[in-house]
Structure formats: structure tokens, C-alpha cells
Amino acid sequence: MQKYWTVFQVNWQNALQYRGPTFVSILGNLLHISVLLYLWNAIYSGGQQLGNYKLSDLITYYVLQLMINSMVLSYISWDLGNQINDGTFSNFLVKPLNPLYYWFVINLSGKLFEGLMILVVGGILSSLLINHISIPSNGTTLLYFMLSLILGGILAFEFDFAVGILAFWLVKIHSFKYMLQYGMFFLAGALLPLDLFPEGFQKLANMLPFRFLIYFPIQVFLEKEAQPIEGFLIATVWIVVIYILLQFGLRRGIKHYEAVGT
Amino acid sequence: MRSCMPAIDVKNLTKTFKIHQKETGLKGSLKALFWRETIFKEAVKSASFSILEGELVGFLGPNGAGKTTLLKMLSGILYPTSGQVSVLGYTPWDRNRDYQRQFAIVMGQKNQLWWDLPPSESFLLNRDIYGINPNVFQRTIDEMVDLLDLKELLNIPVRQLSLGQRMKCELVASLLHQPRVLFLDEPTIGLDVISQEKIRSFIQEYNRLKKTTVLLTSHYMQDVEQLCKRVLVINHGGIVYDGALSALSERYVDHKVIKIRFSSAQDANPPSTLESVVEWDASHAVLKVQKKEVARITHQLLGQYAIDDLSVEEVEIEEVIRRIFEEQPPQT
Numbered sequence: 001m002q003k004y005w006t007v008f009q010v011n012w013q014n015a016l017q018y019r020g021p022t023f024v025s026i027l028g029n030l031l032h033i034s035v036l037l038y039l040w041n042a043i044y045s046g047g048q049q050l051g052n053y054k055l056s057d058l059i060t061y062y063v064l065q066l067m068i069n070s071m072v073l074s075y076i077s078w079d080l081g082n083q084i085n086d087g088t089f090s091n092f093l094v095k096p097l098n099p100l101y102y103w104f105v106i107n108l109s110g111k112l113f114e115g116l117m118i119l120v121v122g123g124i125l126s127s128l129l130i131n132h133i134s135i136p137s138n139g140t141t142l143l144y145f146m147l148s149l150i151l152g153g154i155l156a157f158e159f160d161f162a163v164g165i166l167a168f169w170l171v172k173i174h175s176f177k178y179m180l181q182y183g184m185f186f187l188a189g190a191l192l193p194l195d196l197f198p199e200g201f202q203k204l205a206n207m208l209p210f211r212f213l214i215y216f217p218i219q220v221f222l223e224k225e226a227q228p229i230e231g232f233l234i235a236t237v238w239i240v241v242i243y244i245l246l247q248f249g250l251r252r253g254i255k256h257y258e259a260v261g262t
Numbered sequence: 263m264r265s266c267m268p269a270i271d272v273k274n275l276t277k278t279f280k281i282h283q284k285e286t287g288l289k290g291s292l293k294a295l296f297w298r299e300t301i302f303k304e305a306v307k308s309a310s311f312s313i314l315e316g317e318l319v320g321f322l323g324p325n326g327a328g329k330t331t332l333l334k335m336l337s338g339i340l341y342p343t344s345g346q347v348s349v350l351g352y353t354p355w356d357r358n359r360d361y362q363r364q365f366a367i368v369m370g371q372k373n374q375l376w377w378d379l380p381p382s383e384s385f386l387l388n389r390d391i392y393g394i395n396p397n398v399f400q401r402t403i404d405e406m407v408d409l410l411d412l413k414e415l416l417n418i419p420v421r422q423l424s425l426g427q428r429m430k431c432e433l434v435a436s437l438l439h440q441p442r443v444l445f446l447d448e449p450t451i452g453l454d455v456i457s458q459e460k461i462r463s464f465i466q467e468y469n470r471l472k473k474t475t476v477l478l479t480s481h482y483m484q485d486v487e488q489l490c491k492r493v494l495v496i497n498h499g500g501i502v503y504d505g506a507l508s509a510l511s512e513r514y515v516d517h518k519v520i521k522i523r524f525s526s527a528q529d530a531n532p533p534s535t536l537e538s539v540v541e542w543d544a545s546h547a548v549l550k551v552q553k554k555e556v557a558r559i560t561h562q563l564l565g566q567y568a569i570d571d572l573s574v575e576e577v578e579i580e581e582v583i584r585r586i587f588e589e590q591p592p593q594t
Binding site: 002003005006007010013014017018086087088090091093094095096097258259260261 | 279280331334337338339340341355357359362363365366367369372373374376378379383384386387388389390391392393419
């Protein structure tokens with residue numbers, strides 16, 4: 001649809017205005033990752049190994065996580081929540097524009113923009129660490145990895161949108177949003193690979209869809225995922241189920257919005 | 263004839279908001295966790311009116327009178343507690359795509375323009391949201407840029423525009439799809455006198471050229487006085503007057519104002535025989551007189567005093583409005 005393509009382009013222009021701050025936030029993430037890499041390096045220098053992760057696997061894990069943070073994870077709930085709270089959301093009620101598709105396109109164009117920037121940073125980082133990272137053995141792995149990033153990106157958007165529309169019922173979502181996001185990212189494997197946790201926790205994390213955001217794509221890349229195809233199918237089912245729930249939640253939220261005004 | 267059809271038809275429209283009350287302070291906050299007192303506020307009470315296509319009608323009322331709530335219901339942002347609305351034959355809160363393509367709402371305190379981009383980008387976005395033909399789009403832009411004198415502003419980021427310039431751009435963005443009905447909620451709020459005047463003339467000119475039905479809310483008297491032949495005065499949620507602005511004083515005011523300039527110095531105290539003296543000093547006087555008494559009292563004044571100048575005036579419209587606004591809500 002022409003209108004969503006224009007939304008994409010206009011948001012791209014907007015992202016251009018913010019390339020400075022975006023770059024700074026990437027540097028911040030880089031710093032975070034560097035500390036973790038340093039830590040793991042120190043731990044492994046004692047000769048121990050965690051699970052079936054070689055040091056190079058862990059380094060790769062965190063470098064990929066840095067890139068996934070920019071390319072996959074969605075951060076639109078802040079703006080969406082603000083729009084609902086300050087009443088700007090009314091634009092979606094008076095214009096022929098679907099809020100779910102609109103924000104999807106906004107997120108997509110933002111992620112592609114940030115993705116391009118992180119590819120440069122990640123590329124430099126990888127070339128510095130080239131002797132310390134694991135590289136996929138064949139092209140199929142790379143293809144699977146791309147597919148898992150796309151599925152993860154869609155799911156990440158759906159979760160973030162769900163957090164954003166909580167603003168229909170809550171006056172200030174920001175503190176709540178951080179809590180949910182930390183929980184979500186933890187269960188996605190942002191801090192540690194999920195298979196390094198106790199078994200009970202692993203089982204829980206495996207049943208939940210959050211692992212598809214970070215853990216699953218990286219496992220695919222590291223060729224540690226035994227059943228990638230099955231994973232794709234499960235992720236797709238989650239995407240569809242959450243999409244239906246979102247449509248329902250959005251309708252309920254708008255009903256509430258229409259009733260109370262702002 | 264198209265112009266005789268009512269564009270907007272509102273019947274017994276009521277909107278009641280549920281409000282949770284909380285006692286002041288920490289103790290009140292704790293209490294509110296378990297038990298909150300709920301009160302119901304009728305923002306709009308059984309409002310009925312109808313507006314013809316091409317009319318420019320003003321909603322006049324103090325803050326909190328229910329003007330914005332009414333406009334929000336007419337544009338489908340809020341749904342009512344009860345009552346019916348038909349705008350161009352549509353029920354607004356059905357949010358029919360065909361309806362959305364035929365109306366626009368501009369809120370003085372909300373914006374739709376992209377803050378960090380020039381307004382031209384937001385215009386382009388609206389072009390494609392509404393599916394406007396590119397040629398028609400360009401023509402409309404040129405026309406409005408001309409009317410509003412915007413040429414130099416189109417490529418400056420919105421955040422660098424003044425409030426007045428931004429309002430002009432908001433108007434353009436909302437009019438690109440040439441809506442048949444336009445709702446303007448406080449379009450001049452916070453603007454300086456010159457910007458207010460420019461926005462006003464634009465609205466007037468636009469309504470004249472395009473025959474767009476315009477419904478405008480404002481608490482600035484001048485907006486309504488200049489623009490609207492017909493006003494709906496709304497107070498405490500109800501419509502208390504619907505008609506010509508000029509007829510408002512006839513209906514609500516039973517007196518006129520007599521102003522006098524004496525030709526020679528007078529006693530600084532008013533004579534006890536005259537009632538309804540508002541001001542009185544050695545050189546001039548102002549009296550508020552019942553309409554039917556005007557002739558008699560004028561006669562009496564002319565007989566008693568040496569007068570240079572005497573005028574009989576209507577009470578100022580602003581005072582009439584103020585009086586309506588000051589009326590207390592009926593106790594419920």
C-alpha cells in the first residue's frame with residue numbers, strides 16, 4: 001500500500017535526523033557488551049568452560065546480541081504510549097490509517113536504519129575479533145539465521161506494541177514498561193544463553209515465545225539449534241496467535257479510549 | 263438543493279464521564295487503593311442542533327463547558343452515552359473510511375505534524391494517507407500556501423516554526439483532502455493578535471470559497487464575532503442559546519446603557535431620584551436602564567441637566583456572554 005510506503009520513507013527521514021543519538025546509543029550498547037566480553041575472557045582464562053560454549057561461542061553470542069538489539073528488538077512502545085496518553089492517538093481514529101500497521105512500518109523502517117548502522121559497527125568489531133569468533137560453516141545456516149531474525153523482529157514488535165497499548169488503561173506506562181522489558185529480554189537470553197540456566201528455568205523459557213527474539217537466532221548462527229525448522233514453525237504460530245490477541249486488545253483499548261477521552 | 267441539506271444533525275447527545283476522586287495527600291492515596299469514590303460528570307447534556315452544509319457556526323463557552331467533548335463525538339474520537347449524530351449521513355463513531363475522507367478536525371493544542379521534519383513531509387504523508395491525486399494535491403497546496411503566505415516555511419523543520427506558523431501548517435495539513443466538514447477546536451489558542459487575525463481571515467475566506475461546513479470552538483469572543491453569523495452558546499454541557507450573535511443581547515439583556523457627557527460641572531454625587539446609576543462624577547455619567555424606561559429617563563436627563571453628548575448603547579456582547587457563563591449549573 002502506497003500510504004504505508006510513504007510512512008516508511010517519512011520515518012526514514014526522521015531517523016536520519018536522529019542518526020547522532022542512534023549512534024551514541026549503539027556505542028553505549030557496545031560498551032555494555034565489551035564489559036561482558038572482558039568478564040567472560042577473565043572467567044575462561046582460568047581454564048573452565050560453561051556448558052558447551054567455547055570462549056569463541058560466547059564472544060560471538062554477545063557480538064550478535066549487540067546487533068540483534070539494534071536490528072530486531074522494538075522500542076516503539078515509548079512513543080505509542082505517549083501518543084495514547086497525550087491524545088495524539090486520536091489521529092488514528094479520524095484518519096484512514098490503521099495504528100497496528102502504521103507502527104509496524106515505523107518500527108520496520110527504524111530497525112532497517114539502525115540495522116545499517118550496526119552492520120558497520122558490528123563489521124568493524126568482528127574484524128577485530130576475527131580470530132575469536134565462530135563463523136557458520138555453510139550458507140544454509142546464514143539463510144536460517146536471516147529468517148530467524150525476521151521472525152524475531154516481528155515477534156519483538158508485537159510484544160512491544162502490546163506493552164504500548166497498556167497506556168489505554170494505565171496513566172503512565174514507562175516504569176511498568178521497563179519492568180516488562182527487562183523480564184522479556186532476560187527470558188529472551190539477553191544476559192546469558194538460556195541453556196546455561198538451571199533446567200527448570202530452561203523449560204519455562206523454552207515454552208515461552210521470548211527466546212525467539214535473541215537466543216534462538218544466535219543458536220541458529222552457532223549451529224547449536226537442533227531443530228531450526230521446528231523453531232520457525234513455532235515462532236510463526238506465536239506470531240499469528242499474538243497478532244489475533246493484539247487486534248482484540250487494540251479494539252478493547254480503543255473502546256476504552258473512546259469512552260474516557262483524554 | 264444540496265445547500266439545504268443538514269450536514270450535521272445532532273439529537274439529544276449526552277456524554278457522561280466517570281471520574282474517580284481521591285482525597286488529598288498520602289492517606290488519600292492509600293485509601294484510594296481500596297476504595298475510590300466515583301462521580302459522574304455530564305460533559306454534554308442532551309444537546310440537539312442541526313447545521314446546514316456550508317454554514318460557519320461557532321461554539322462559544324468557557325473552559326470545561328463541553329465544547330471539545332462535543333467536537334470529539336462529532337469526529338468519532340469519543341462515543342456518546344446516549345443520543346444520535348449524523349454527519350454527512352454517517353454516524354461518526356462507526357469510523358467509516360468514507361466519512362474519514364470527508365472531514366477533518368484541527369485541535370489547537372494537539373499536533374499531527376512531524377516535529378523534526380519540514381511540514382512538506384507531513385503534507386506528503388497526508389496525501390498518501392487520504393489517497394489524494396498528486397495534481398490535485400499540488401494545486402491545493404499552492405492555493406493554500408498563497409492564502410496563508412507560507413512559501414518560505416515549507417522546508418523548515420516544524421520545531422523551528424513559531425506557534426502561529428505551526429497552526430497555519432496544521433490547517434493546511436488538515437485541508438489537503440478538501441474535507442466537506444471541518445471541526446476547529448480552539449484554532450487560535452495561545453496565538454498573538456496578528457496571527458489570530460490571519461487564521462481568522464483564512465477560515466473565513468476558505469469557507470466562502472469552498473463552501474465547507476465549519477464548526478469552530480473558541481473562548482475568544484473575536485473569533486466568533488468575526489466569523490460566525492450563528493453561534494451555539496454552551497455552558498455546563500447544555501446548549502443555552504442557538505441563533506444569531508446579534509440577537510443574543512435582545513434575548514438575554516433587558517436593559518441598555520446610557521452614556522452622558524455634561525457640558526458643565528455637576529454635583530459629584532448622583533441625584534437620589536435616578537435609579538440604576540453605574541458611574542457618576544462631575545463631568546460624565548453612565549446609567550443602566552430598563553429598555554422600556556429608556557425614553558422616559560433620557561427625557562428626564564435632558565430636561566434636568568446641561569448635556570453635551572448623550573448616547574444609548576446596547577450592552578456589549580462580551581458582557582452578555584460573560585453573564586451567561588457566570589450562571590451556576592443547576593444543582594443535581
